[in-house]
Amino acid sequence: MKYDIVxxxxxxxxxxxIAYVIDNAAMKQGxxxxxxxxxxxxxRGGAVSSHLRLSDQEIFSDLVAxxxxxxxxxxxxxxxxxxxxxxxPGGLVVTSTQTMVNIPDYPDVDELxxxxxxxxxxxxxxxxxIAREAGSPRAQNMVVLGAASADIPILPEIMKEFLLQLFQKxxxxxxxxxxxxxxxxxxxGRFYRTCIQAGAQRSRLLALLDHLDPSxxxxxxxxxxxxxxxxxxxxxxxxxxxxxxxxxxxxxxxxPERILAxxxxxxxxx
Amino acid sequence: xxxxxxxxxxxxxxxxxxxxxTTAYAYPGTPSTELFEYIERKSPKGGPIHxxxxxxxxxxxxxxxxxxFAGRRSLVTMKHVGLNVAADPFINSAVTGAHxxxxxxxxxxxxxxxxxxxxxxxxxxxxxxxxxxxxxxxQEAYDMTREAFDTSERFAAPVMVRLVTRxxxxxxxxxxxxxxxxxxxxxxxxxxxxxxxxxNARPQYQKxxxxxxxxxxxxxxxxxxxxEINPKNRxxxxxxxxxxxxxxxxxxxPHPPSYLKIGLYPIPTGQVLQLLDxxxxxxxxxxxxxxxxxxxxxxLGMANNSRFKGRFTRHLPLWGxxxxxxVAAALDxxxxxxxxxxxxxxxxxxxxxxxxxxxxxxxxAINEAKKGYDDPVVFSDIGCYTLGYYEPFRTIESCxxxxxxxxxAKGAADAxxxxxxxxxxxxxxxxxxxxxxxxxxxxxxxxVVFILDNGTVAxxxxxxxxxxxxxxxxxxxxxGVERDHIRxxxxxxxxxxxxxxxxxxxxxxxxxxxxIPRRPCVQLRR
Numbered sequence: 001m002k003y004d005i006v007x008x009x010x011x012x013x014x015x016x017x018i019a020y021v022i023d024n025a026a027m028k029q030g031x032x033x034x035x036x037x038x039x040x041x042x043x044r045g046g047a048v049s050s051h052l053r054l055s056d057q058e059i060f061s062d063l064v065a066x067x068x069x070x071x072x073x074x075x076x077x078x079x080x081x082x083x084x085x086x087x088x089p090g091g092l093v094v095t096s097t098q099t100m101v102n103i104p105d106y107p108d109v110d111e112l113x114x115x116x117x118x119x120x121x122x123x124x125x126x127x128x129x130i131a132r133e134a135g136s137p138r139a140q141n142m143v144v145l146g147a148a149s150a151d152i153p154i155l156p157e158i159m160k161e162f163l164l165q166l167f168q169k170x171x172x173x174x175x176x177x178x179x180x181x182x183x184x185x186x187x188x189g190r191f192y193r194t195c196i197q198a199g200a201q202r203s204r205l206l207a208l209l210d211h212l213d214p215s216x217x218x219x220x221x222x223x224x225x226x227x228x229x230x231x232x233x234x235x236x237x238x239x240x241x242x243x244x245x246x247x248x249x250x251x252x253x254x255x256p257e258r259i260l261a262x263x264x265x266x267x268x269x270x
Numbered sequence: 271x272x273x274x275x276x277x278x279x280x281x282x283x284x285x286x287x288x289x290x291x292t293t294a295y296a297y298p299g300t301p302s303t304e305l306f307e308y309i310e311r312k313s314p315k316g317g318p319i320h321x322x323x324x325x326x327x328x329x330x331x332x333x334x335x336x337x338x339f340a341g342r343r344s345l346v347t348m349k350h351v352g353l354n355v356a357a358d359p360f361i362n363s364a365v366t367g368a369h370x371x372x373x374x375x376x377x378x379x380x381x382x383x384x385x386x387x388x389x390x391x392x393x394x395x396x397x398x399x400x401x402x403x404x405x406x407x408x409q410e411a412y413d414m415t416r417e418a419f420d421t422s423e424r425f426a427a428p429v430m431v432r433l434v435t436r437x438x439x440x441x442x443x444x445x446x447x448x449x450x451x452x453x454x455x456x457x458x459x460x461x462x463x464x465x466x467x468x469x470n471a472r473p474q475y476q477k478x479x480x481x482x483x484x485x486x487x488x489x490x491x492x493x494x495x496x497x498e499i500n501p502k503n504r505x506x507x508x509x510x511x512x513x514x515x516x517x518x519x520x521x522x523x524p525h526p527p528s529y530l531k532i533g534l535y536p537i538p539t540g541q542v543l544q545l546l547d548x549x550x551x552x553x554x555x556x557x558x559x560x561x562x563x564x565x566x567x568x569x570l571g572m573a574n575n576s577r578f579k580g581r582f583t584r585h586l587p588l589w590g591x592x593x594x595x596x597v598a599a600a601l602d603x604x605x606x607x608x609x610x611x612x613x614x615x616x617x618x619x620x621x622x623x624x625x626x627x628x629x630x631x632x633x634x635a636i637n638e639a640k641k642g643y644d645d646p647v648v649f650s651d652i653g654c655y656t657l658g659y660y661e662p663f664r665t666i667e668s669c670x671x672x673x674x675x676x677x678x679a680k681g682a683a684d685a686x687x688x689x690x691x692x693x694x695x696x697x698x699x700x701x702x703x704x705x706x707x708x709x710x711x712x713x714x715x716x717x718v719v720f721i722l723d724n725g726t727v728a729x730x731x732x733x734x735x736x737x738x739x740x741x742x743x744x745x746x747x748x749x750g751v752e753r754d755h756i757r758x759x760x761x762x763x764x765x766x767x768x769x770x771x772x773x774x775x776x777x778x779x780x781x782x783x784x785x786i787p788r789r790p791c792v793q794l795r796r
Binding site: 011023034046059062102103105 | 275407436437442443513516517520594595598610613616618619621622623
């Protein structure tokens with residue numbers, strides 16, 4: 001078994017915390033690992049990355065070869081694209097859609113996401129919004145890690161153990177927010193993947209996910225929601241969003257089933 | 271035995287602690303900084319190890335030599351270009367020889383991730399005629415550094431351990447051995463060794479030269495130099511070292527060609543000859559300059575019939591950092607790195623000054639003040655403020671080496687340029703700016719020196735600066751700058767007009783001025 005990860009982001013986004021959790025969990029699980037990091041010249045604001053390799057056998061290179069990463073994990077969409085050449089055919093991309101615009105010529109976000117979706121199987125999540133729901137906007141890194149964790153050959157329980165260790169000095173609230181972020185990322189990632197595999201349209205799925213409650217998201221709801229996204233009820237549903245629809249829709253699969261049966265009007269009445 | 275998760279830097283640091291060092295010295299510089307920081311964390315002030323940042327690498331090295339004189343073990347660390355600063359004591363300490371174990375762990379930066387060049391420190395070890403260990407992985411960084419202290423005492427010579435960025439900044443699990451306590455060999459009682467008057471230096475140097483065969487045979491017998499023969503392949507052999515070995519093993523598959531992995535220099539010639547007996551051609555894969563290749567080629571080896579190929583012969587790129595793809599292509603000449611689909615929505619994201627950085631206000635004020643002149647020049651230096659080269663500032667025109675901006679400014683002023691300005695940080699000033707300022711003060715050169723006092727060594731992670739605050743002002747006055755022309759300003763946007771005014775006044779003053787924009791680094795507030 002070997003599993004190669006390339007992690008991307010902008011300085012200050014917590015790339016090294018992601019690596020810390022995976023490294024320690026890998027060591028505890030008895031895997032070989034190597035984790036190399038590149039942080040540029042300055043303290044903040046530049047592109048940073050890390051190559052993280054896991055194997056049940058001896059690992060030689062600290063660097064991942066081109067076209068051989070199993071996972072491309074990023075806290076920022078353009079930074080995911082920066083490392084696209086490392087992804088193996090059929091590899092997975094997990095990234096936040098939340099852009100960090102600190103350069104004058106940042107590309108068009110829709111075109112960026114479209115290009116990203118073309119480089120491999122992709123899980124796109126608004127990690128900023130999910131992290132806020134989890135209790136800390138800074139926990140975006142743990143959202144994408146949670147979303148990717150289903151694909152990483154390490155037990156999620158062990159990862160969570162080191163997530164706790166990483167934040168233990170920051171107090172109960174921060175620990176809980178990061179644990180939530182990991183869990184919400186995991187369930188949102190599964191939901192996203194299931195919907196895309198069932199044929200959901202990416203832009204509709206991203207819009208929907210911004211209104212689903214990540215804390216109650218039920219994977220059973222993915223297929224009925226995909227049917228809603230394919231149906232004529234989706235546009236009326238979107239029309240309800242600005243008009244006082246409660247901030248988040250519970251993750252219960254009964255809701256999309258009911259929309260399919262009678263339309264989304266009932267949501268607006270609550 | 272205990273398993274730890276360590277960066278290459280940290281593995282070397284842990285080894286030094288376990289080898290019983292009494293002192294550790296360093297000046298921060300990427301990718302070596304984490305080494306010393308680890309020791310600082312493990313042995314805080316008042317702890318068993320006296321670990322302090324030095325004003326510069328030369329001072330760091332000299333302190334380590336002093337500890338060695340006292341009969342105790344010392345570690346000194348720096349980045350590759352730091353050894354240019356410390357070259358004088360380093361080369362001469364090979365002549366004096368070491369007493370207590372004296373180990374220099376140096377981190378090279380192939381690919382120039384955060385450096386001005388990619389110089390290869392193995393040449394320095396060769397030049398000084400001392401052993402050089404080159405670990406390939408974190409475990410070897412530990413094992414070799416640990417052994418280096420014994421080697422230093424055994425041969426009474428300093429020893430170098432060469433890391434590169436890719437190892438320094440990469441983590442893995444490392445098995446560590448039980449530590450030994452610091453012990454003293456007793457102070458050195460042979461002052462003739464350390465007093466390099468010509469009459470002492472000649473016999474000392476002769477001793478160093480005569481010591482070489484014993485260094486060589488130690489290298490020949492070292493388990494870190496490892497020859498593996500593949501009896502089935504008599505065509506190609508490989509000589510490799512350090513992280514380049516990792517790329518080779520990564521891509522060569524389960525039955526690699528015969529190879530010699532060099533982990534300790536001088537180059538083990540016996541093993542090289544054994545390899546040459548077995549194969550027709552040898553590919554040399556090394557990270558950095560083609561040091562092994564050129565040493566083996568010698569002066570006449572450039573002829574086309576050489577059996578060696580490598581970076582020097584352009585079978586691998588002559589510059590830049592290696593990676594598995596480059597090494598794969600060199601091993602199998604027919605292949606090319608896998609094509610990857612081009613991406614269109616990607617933009618560069620260069621490093622930038624933090625929001626609220628005091629340097630930004632200083633650059634804005636300098637830019638405005640110099641507007642009124644035909645041919646102003648602003649020399650600069652090494653630190654976060656080097657980013658003043660980029661948009662939106664475009665203020666500075668140079669970054670040569672630590673403290674160079676003052677000397678460059680003086681030379682340009684001497685050549686008739688006006689106005690001549692230069693800007694360097696408080697720690698860079700303490701590192702290598704004092705002597706050029708002394709020189710400029712001596713002549714009262716018509717130029718303006720900005721010492722950007724943010725109270726810390728910001729770029730490498732806010733280490734302590736020695737030359738900041740009131741002490742900085744006194745230092746500047748102490749080298750002879752007139753008090754009236756030492757101006758402390760506050761680099762804030764709301765002070766912009768006043769600051770421009772001060773700068774204009776000092777440009778108009780026909781002598782040496784020092785302006786100190788003083789405001790703490792925003793990272794210090796975190």
